[in-house]
Amino acid sequence: MMNAQQSLHNSRRWKVWEPVLWLLALALPYLLGNHALIINEIAIVALFAVSLDLILGYTGIVSLGHAAFFGMGAYAAALFAKLVMPDPLIGLAFGIVVATLVGALCSFTIMRGSDLTRLMVTLGVGMLLMELANKLDWLTGGADGLQGVMMGPVLGRFEFDLQGQVAAWYSISILLLFLFLSRRLVNSPFGATLTAVRDNRLRAMAIGIPVTSRLAVIYTIAAGVAGAAGALLAQTTGFASIDVFAFDRSADLVLLLVIGGTGWLYGGVAGAIVFKIMQDLISSITPQYWTFWIGLFLVVLVMVGRERLIRPWTWFRGKK
Amino acid sequence: MLTILFDGIAYGMLLFILAVGLAVTMGLMNFINLAHGAFAMVGGYITVVLMQRYDVPFLLCLPIAFVVVALLGAVLERTLYRPMYRRPHLDQVLFSIGLTFMAVAAMDYFMTSSQQIVQLPEWLKGRTELGEGALMLGMGHYRLFIIAVCAALTVGLQYILTKTRFGSRLRASVDDQRVAAGLGINVNVVFLSTFAVGSGLAGLGGALGAEVLGLDPSFPLKFMVYFLIVVAVGGTSSITGPLLAALLLGIADVAGKYYIPTFGAFIVYALMIAILIWRPQGLFVRKGGKA
Amino acid sequence: MSSPEIVLSAQGLVKRFGGITATGNVNLDLRKGARHALIGPNGAGKTTLINLLTGVLEPTEGRILLEGKDITDLAPHQRVRRGMVRTFQINQLFDTLTPLETLALTISQHLGMGGAWWQPLGKRTQVAERCEQLLEKFHLTEVMNQKTNVLAYGKRRLLEIAIALACEPRVLLLDEPVAGVPAGEREELLQTVAALPADVSVLLIEHDMDLVFSFANRMTVLVNGTVLTEGDPDTIANDPRVKAVYLGHGEELAHG
Numbered sequence: 048m049m050n051a052q053q054s055l056h057n058s059r060r061w062k063v064w065e066p067v068l069w070l071l072a073l074a075l076p077y078l079l080g081n082h083a084l085i086i087n088e089i090a091i092v093a094l095f096a097v098s099l100d101l102i103l104g105y106t107g108i109v110s111l112g113h114a115a116f117f118g119m120g121a122y123a124a125a126l127f128a129k130l131v132m133p134d135p136l137i138g139l140a141f142g143i144v145v146a147t148l149v150g151a152l153c154s155f156t157i158m159r160g161s162d163l164t165r166l167m168v169t170l171g172v173g174m175l176l177m178e179l180a181n182k183l184d185w186l187t188g189g190a191d192g193l194q195g196v197m198m199g200p201v202l203g204r205f206e207f208d209l210q211g212q213v214a215a216w217y218s219i220s221i222l223l224l225f226l227f228l229s230r231r232l233v234n235s236p237f238g239a240t241l242t243a244v245r246d247n248r249l250r251a252m253a254i255g256i257p258v259t260s261r262l263a264v265i266y267t268i269a270a271g272v273a274g275a276a277g278a279l280l281a282q283t284t285g286f287a288s289i290d291v292f293a294f295d296r297s298a299d300l301v302l303l304l305v306i307g308g309t310g311w312l313y314g315g316v317a318g319a320i321v322f323k324i325m326q327d328l329i330s331s332i333t334p335q336y337w338t339f340w341i342g343l344f345l346v347v348l349v350m351v352g353r354e355r356l357i358r359p360w361t362w363f364r365g366k367k
Numbered sequence: 368m369l370t371i372l373f374d375g376i377a378y379g380m381l382l383f384i385l386a387v388g389l390a391v392t393m394g395l396m397n398f399i400n401l402a403h404g405a406f407a408m409v410g411g412y413i414t415v416v417l418m419q420r421y422d423v424p425f426l427l428c429l430p431i432a433f434v435v436v437a438l439l440g441a442v443l444e445r446t447l448y449r450p451m452y453r454r455p456h457l458d459q460v461l462f463s464i465g466l467t468f469m470a471v472a473a474m475d476y477f478m479t480s481s482q483q484i485v486q487l488p489e490w491l492k493g494r495t496e497l498g499e500g501a502l503m504l505g506m507g508h509y510r511l512f513i514i515a516v517c518a519a520l521t522v523g524l525q526y527i528l529t530k531t532r533f534g535s536r537l538r539a540s541v542d543d544q545r546v547a548a549g550l551g552i553n554v555n556v557v558f559l560s561t562f563a564v565g566s567g568l569a570g571l572g573g574a575l576g577a578e579v580l581g582l583d584p585s586f587p588l589k590f591m592v593y594f595l596i597v598v599a600v601g602g603t604s605s606i607t608g609p610l611l612a613a614l615l616l617g618i619a620d621v622a623g624k625y626y627i628p629t630f631g632a633f634i635v636y637a638l639m640i641a642i643l644i645w646r647p648q649g650l651f652v653r654k655g656g657k658a
Numbered sequence: 659m660s661s662p663e664i665v666l667s668a669q670g671l672v673k674r675f676g677g678i679t680a681t682g683n684v685n686l687d688l689r690k691g692a693r694h695a696l697i698g699p700n701g702a703g704k705t706t707l708i709n710l711l712t713g714v715l716e717p718t719e720g721r722i723l724l725e726g727k728d729i730t731d732l733a734p735h736q737r738v739r740r741g742m743v744r745t746f747q748i749n750q751l752f753d754t755l756t757p758l759e760t761l762a763l764t765i766s767q768h769l770g771m772g773g774a775w776w777q778p779l780g781k782r783t784q785v786a787e788r789c790e791q792l793l794e795k796f797h798l799t800e801v802m803n804q805k806t807n808v809l810a811y812g813k814r815r816l817l818e819i820a821i822a823l824a825c826e827p828r829v830l831l832l833d834e835p836v837a838g839v840p841a842g843e844r845e846e847l848l849q850t851v852a853a854l855p856a857d858v859s860v861l862l863i864e865h866d867m868d869l870v871f872s873f874a875n876r877m878t879v880l881v882n883g884t885v886l887t888e889g890d891p892d893t894i895a896n897d898p899r900v901k902a903v904y905l906g907h908g909e910e911l912a913h914g
Contacts, residue, residue: 051789054758054803055780109457156640160647162456163399167599168643170592175636182629236766237775243752243763250750253712254764254825255738256772294588298464305461310754336476342468349462350450 059234069223076215083211089323090218091279096304096315097222097229098272103301104309105233106265107245109162111297112173113273115153118291120146120274122180125193125287133199135217139278146274147267154263154270170294177292192288196281207283214283221279222316225272229312232268241265242310302345369504371622377510379617380517381579383610385572385590386597387524388565394603395541395561396452401463403569403594404587405470410436410570411577411586412474415483425488429516429574436570441563448562449555467587474584483582513575520568524606537561541604593620596639662689664723665859666742666829671710671720673883680706682884684720688829691856695874695891696863699903703883704863705747708831712744713737724829741828745835747863749818753807757798757817760806761789764824788824795850796820815839819847823854830854832862836869848873871895879903 076083095117102108124142132138156168180187187193200206205213232238243251244258252258281287290296299322307318329337389403410432417423417431451462491512497504528534539547540557548554573586580590593616601612616635623634666688673681680703688694696704709715711722713734721730729737752760762780765788766772780786793799796816801809806817819835835851836844848869854860864870870877870891877894879886881903887894894900 050786051758051762051793051802052780052783052786055762055786056778058759058803059778103457109460111460156644160643163393163595163599164643164647166399166456166460167595168640170595171636171640171643174592175633175640178630178633178636182633231778232775234778235775236763236771236777236779237773239755239759239763239779240767240772242755243760246752246754247750249714250746250752250821252714252734253738253744253746253750254821255735255767257733257735301457302461302464305457336472338468339472339476342465342470342472345461345465345468346447349454349458349465350447 072219072223073216076212076219080210080212083215085323085327087211087215087218087283089319090215090222091276091283092300092303092323093316093319094218094222094225094279095273095276096300096307096319097226097312098269098276098315099300099304100309100312100315101229101233101241101269101272102266103304104311104314105238105245106241106262108157108262108266109166110157110169111166111294111301112169112171113269113300114292114294114296115169115173115176116146116150116270116273117277117280117296118173118176118180118287118289119149119270120277121281121287121291122187122193122277123274124278125196125281126186128196128198128282129193133197134203135198135201135282138198138282139221139275142278142281143271143275146277147271150267150270150274151263154266157266158259158262170297173292173294173297177289180289180292187287187289190289192286193281194286196285196287198282198285211283218279218283221275225275226312226316229272233312237261302341305348369498370506371625372618373504373506374510375618375621376614377507377513377617378579378621379614380514380521381572381576382593382597382617383613384517384520384568385576386594386613387606387609388562388568389594390598390601390603390606390609391537391541391561392565393598395537396558398448398452399456399459399463400448401460401591401595402466402470402587403463403566404591405467406436406440406566406569407573407576407590408470408474408582408584408586409439410573411582412478412483412573413570414574414577415478415485415582418486425485425491429571432574433567433571436573437563437567439570440566441559443566444559444562449558452558467591471584471587478584480584483577485578485582487578509578513579516575520571521606521610528606533557533560596635600639600642664688665690665692665725666711666861667723668707668711669721669723671707671722672718673706673710673715674718680883681710681717682882684880684883684885686878686885686888688859688861689876690859692859692861692876693852693874694859694861694876694878695870696861696878696880697865697867697870698880698886701882702880704880705833706883707880708744708833708861708863711831712742738825741826742831743822743825743827743829744831745818745822745833747833747837749814751806751814751817751821754805756803756805757793757809757813757820758789758802760817760821761792761824762786764821765789768825792820792824795823812839812843816847819851828858830858830860832860832864834863834865836864836866844869 075086079086099110099113102110120142123145124138127138127141153172156172157165160168181189184190198207201213201217205217207213233241240251240256240261243254243256244261248258277291280291303318303322304315305318306321307316308314326337329340333340385407389400392398392400392403413432413435414425414428417428418425423431451459487509491509494505494507497506528538536547536552536557539550539552540554544554573582580586596616597609597613600616601609619638620635623630623632627634664687668684668686671681671684672679684707686707696707698704706715710717713732717730721728723729724737724740724742729740755763759779762785765785766774766779769785771782780789793802796819798813798816798820801813806814809817815835815838819832822830832851836847839847844866851860852873862870862873874891876889877891878888879894879900886899886903887897
């Protein structure tokens with residue numbers, strides 16, 4: 048019988064396929080050079096989804112406004128590049144810091160209240176920021192967005208090329224970095240307490256977990272990571288528009304994370320890949336009715352049961 | 368200024384009728400139904416189609432919209448919604464967003480994405496002005512009509528809730544489902560009828576509101592936030608709570624957009640966030656009751 | 659004889675919900691090392707009292723002192739940090755975690771490592787060893803890697819108690835610990851509780867009178883939210899008022 052330490056270790060250590068996947072990911076921009084643009088997009092959305100998984104999958108906070116932090120990161124990085132200096136990594140750090148600060152402020156809003164309250168508040172914050180970005184057009188370019196964000200070379204050496212390979216490689220590296228850090232976080236005692244809060248808040252309190260402060264901390268961290276994704280978007284595409292705050296973005300994100308599976312980090316990555324590809328495919332067949340099929344898919348998905356999606360062998364078994 | 372107040376009240380009453388079904392559903396079934404706006408939209412489109420293609424008079428369209436959407440609600444409740452009651456809130460949110468997307472896309476397909484125009488009957492057009500200068504009260508006849516209809520409905524709802532047996536069954540079920548079932552109340556029937564009426568009211572609201580709020584396939588998405596604000600701020604344990612919340616929201620929105628056009632929508636969201644942080648269970652929760 | 663040390667003291671606790679007084683001026687002193695039972699008919703307010711003591715409910719009036727210090731304003735998790743832990747009448751478990759993970763995280767939190775985010779859970783030998791001890795003691799070793807929501811009820815109940823003990827409590831509040839546990843396993847469960855170190859003070863809510871009398875050295879009787887009487891088991895068993903309360907409700911206060 049395996050002892051306790053071994054059991055815990057086994058469930059948390061690196062699986063064989065993980066390093067393989069990561070190396071493959073790093074090589075992708077060079078292997079599939081002419082798809083560099085979409086690879087970049089997918090990496091950014093994946094990072095965004097991982098940040099949502101931290102609060103939704105692991106902690107159980109239902110948020111429909113996560114795009115707020117994505118947008119803050121995007122605008123902060125864009126403005127930094129335009130007004131201060133075009134170094135990508137420093138700009139990325141700045142974007143993360145801004146998003147984290149906004150996240151810390153907003154964390155007060157999610158501590159109390161029911162699921163509905165939290166939903167409304169997160170939604171409200173997102174819409175509020177969108178209004179702000181719209182109206183403060185002397186700073187943000189308003190509805191036209193912030194254009195002409197010119198970036199310097201990454202680490203002083205790698206110039207962003209027109210094909211987008213360097214951009215893709217840059218985004219994937221940042222994605223892997225945060226994936227690594229998140230992985231350590233969710234496998235730690237801190238991560239376990241988050242899951243405890245999600246599963247049974249009452250009991251979590253009863254074993255001494257300071258629930259409110261844990262919620263605030265993880266929400267702030269998730270905001271920072273979302274900000275990183277937003278900063279990457281602004282930096283690799285060269286502009287920031289107010290639709291980074293749009294409700295669509297938050298809603299699509301929840302959807303794709305659910306498709307990929309919540310609570311295992313790679314769900315965000317899987318969901319991003321599947322979602323983007325589906326979007327491409329379906330849009331080319333019936334461009335206007337993407338909404339309909341997505342809606343139908345959601346309804347079926349939920350009725351069948353979210354966990355069953357990633358376990359196809361349960362599709363044909365009767366209900367337990 | 369009085370006109371702003373008047374318009375705000377009309378807007379608020381309309382929002383109340385639109386959102387009251389959502390509030391009761393949330394309180395009763397603990398179900399977050401983001402598709403509620405879609406029922407309203409259907410009511411609006413029914414009215415438009417009946418008026419434009421079949422020359423049905425406006426006043427007749429209103430009860431028809433109510434009945435048809437109520438039936439639709441009943442069917443959907445029995446088939447799709449009922450298995451979802453015990454699911455976690457995230458599942459409910461995803462499910463109802465999915466339904467909304469389907470409804471929006473379907474309307475886009477059948478009715479195109481353009482704004483629909485509702486031709487009001489002559490006697491509802493026009494405006495009466497009382498007083499002068501700063502204290503002038505300009506009352507659009509249609510808005511007066513809306514206030515009248517909504518007020519009548521509100522009184523009717525309150526009467527049903529407090530004076531009829533169905534009302535007491537409903538209140539018992541909201542308070543404690545298990546106990547209610549134990550008392551012999553057929554909870555399923557209560558749910559079904561409540562959902563149907565709530566959706567029907569939304570449909571009626573959509574029909575009434577088409578002229579004032581505009582009607583196009585994005586209606587559910589645009590206004591869902593407002594309905595949710597009414598429910599979150601007003602609470603789900605009464606109908607006076609959402610009523611007051613709706614009025615507050617209506618007036619704040621109209622006044623905000625008039626006096627501070629640059630930050631109009633901003634005010635509403637900021638106010639909502641502030642209220643929910645201060646009182647997470649809503650502004651008007653019955654003391655000692657389940658929030 | 660020196661007066662016994664009081665580790666937990668409820669003073670004048672009152673809880674009103676709207677017009678209903680759930681708890682009416684309750685005074686309760688828990689002595690150090692006590693095996694103190696809280697009994698009373700259904701609806702007497704026993705769980706409400708536990709909720710007040712642990713901070714889940716806020717008292718309308720009154721104070722609570724833990725080891726001499728006023729904790730009335732402390733949040734539930736802060737009270738746990740000070741050594742007061744409870745179990746729940748209805749299992750409150752972490753369904754998607756395994757018993758091993760549950761205990762590991764509880765122990766980590768207790769040792770102050772709940773905020774550690776870099777090291778994997780259970781890396782510290784101290785944590786792992788303590789887990790093994792608890793799993794062993796509560797017969798959970800065979801199921802330690804199964805998700806809690808697939809465990810049998812008996813095992814879930816054992817886990818419920820194990821979690822509380824993982825916090826190394828100095829004051830332990832047990833809310834009907836053997837509820838729903840098959841008769842054969844009850845003895846064992848209560849024995850484990852009785853075998854706790856002598857300096858751990860236990861307050862037990864229980865309906866099974868045999869168990870109460872074999873376990874407790876002190877009893878408080880709660881009726882309609884107020885304390886009817888308090889004292890040692892023999893006095894309570896023979897108190898005519900207590901008998902009336904129980905006989906009036908159709909229950910028997912059986913004691914050999």
